[in-house]
Amino acid sequence: DAEITQSPRHKITETGRQVTLACHQTWNHNNMFWYRQDLGHGLRLIHYSYGVQDTNKGEVSDGYSVSRSNTEDLPLTLESAASSQTSVYFCASSGQGENIQYFGAGTRLSVL
Amino acid sequence: AQSVTQLGSHVSVSEGALVLLRCNYSSSVPPYLFWYVQYPNQGLQLLLKYTSAATLVKGINGFEAEFKKSETSFHLTKPSAHMSDAAEYFCAVSDRGEKLTFGTGTRLTIIP
Numbered sequence: 633d634a635e636i637t638q639s640p641r642h643k644i645t646e647t648g649r650q651v652t653l654a655c656h657q658t659w660n661h662n663n664m665f666w667y668r669q670d671l672g673h674g675l676r677l678i679h680y681s682y683g684v685q686d687t688n689k690g691e692v693s694d695g696y697s698v699s700r701s702n703t704e705d706l707p708l709t710l711e712s713a714a715s716s717q718t719s720v721y722f723c724a725s726s727g728q729g730e731n732i733q734y735f736g737a738g739t740r741l742s743v744l
Numbered sequence: 745a746q747s748v749t750q751l752g753s754h755v756s757v758s759e760g761a762l763v764l765l766r767c768n769y770s771s772s773v774p775p776y777l778f779w780y781v782q783y784p785n786q787g788l789q790l791l792l793k794y795t796s797a798a799t800l801v802k803g804i805n806g807f808e809a810e811f812k813k814s815e816t817s818f819h820l821t822k823p824s825a826h827m828s829d830a831a832e833y834f835c836a837v838s839d840r841g842e843k844l845t846f847g848t849g850t851r852l853t854i855i856p
Contacts, residue, residue, distance in 0.1 A: 663842050672753075674834060674848035675788075682842070722787055731776050731795070731838050735787030 634659040638723050638736035645743055651710040653739050655723030662728040664706040666690075666698060668719040669738070675722065681706055682728075713743045746771045746837045750847035758855045763807075763822040765850050767835030770816065776838040777818040779809055782849075783831045791833075794818060805829070830854045 636657040645651050655664065662683045667675040677690030679698040687698050695717060697709045710717055720740050724733040751766040769775055776795050780788040792803025799811040805828075809820045818835060832851045836844040 665843075667846075672848060674750075675846040677843065677845075680843065724788075726842060729842075731778070731840075731842060731844070732790055732793065733788075733844060735780075735789070737785075737787045 636723060636725055636734055636736045638721075638739050641737065641739060643739060643741045645713050645741070647713060647715060647743055649713050651713050651741065653708045653710075653721055653723075653741070655706050655708065655736060656704055657723075657725040657734075658704065659725055659727070659734065660703060661725035661734075662703070663726045663733075664700070665724045665726075665733060666696070666706065666708045667722045667724065668692065668717075669722060670719050678708065678721075679706075710741075715743050717741065718743045746775065746839050746845050748835045748837045748845060748847040750833075750835050750850050752850055753848065754851045754853065756853040756855055757825045759827060760824050763820070763825045763829065763852065765820040765833050765835075765852065767809075767818045767820065767847060768816050769818060769835075769837045771837055771839055773839050776840055777809075777811060778836040778838070778844065779803065779807070779818075779820050780834045780836060780846075781831050782834065788834060791820070825854050827854050827856065 639654045665680045666678040681700040723736045726733045747770045749768045778793045779791040794811045802808045835847040
C-alpha cells in the first residue's frame with residue numbers, strides 16, 4: 633500500500649544545531665507540505681512543493697528550508713535550531729488537482 | 745484570504761449523546777471544506793469533504809457535516825457518541841487550490 637513516512641519520530645537536539653526531518657511518500661503525489669502543530673495554533677504551513685525543483689514558503693517559513701530533488705521526498709531543514717522550533721512536525725502529500733492531503737505520523741522535535 | 749474558526753477548543757459529551765463541533769469559514773471564493781480527525785500520537789485522517797455537490801456530506805465513522813452558505817458554517821455532527829470518537833478534530837478550508845488552511849482544532853472528550 634502507498635504511504636507517507638516521516639523520520640525520525642522523535643528528535644532531541646541542541647540550540648544552534650542543524651536538523652533535517654525526512655518525509656517520504658510512495659503515492660507518487662506531486663504536492664507535498666510541511667506543517668507544524670502547536671497548542672492553540674492548530675496546523676500552520678511551513679513550506680510546500682508542487683513538484684520537483686518547486687518550493688514555496690508558507691506562513692511560518694523563517695528558520696526552515698526545503699528542497700525537492702525527486703517526487704518522493706521533501707526533507708525539512710532547520711538551519712540553526714531554536715527553542716521556539718520545539719513542536720510536532722507533520723508532512724502531507726496530495727495528488728495534482730486533488731485537495732485531499734494524506735498525512736504522515738509526525739515528528740516530535742525538542743530543541744534544548 | 746481564507747480562514748476557519750472553530751468554536752470551542754474542548755468539547756465534552758456523554759457516550760450516546762449528540763456530537764456537535766462548530767466551524768465557520770471565510771473565503772473570497774466558493775470554498776472546499778474539510779474535517780480531519782487526529783487520534784493520539786497519529787497524523788490527521790480525512791473524515792469528510794465538501795466540494796459544492798450536496799450540502800449535506802456524510803463521512804466515515806457516522807459523522808456528517810452540513811454546508812450552510814448563509815451562515816458560512818460547516819458544523820460536524822454525529823447522532824450518538826462512542827468512546828472511540830475521543831480525538832482532536834480539525835476543520836480546514838481551501839479556495840479550490842491545493843493548499844489548506846486549518847482551524848485551531850477541537851478536542852473531543854467522551855464521558856462514559
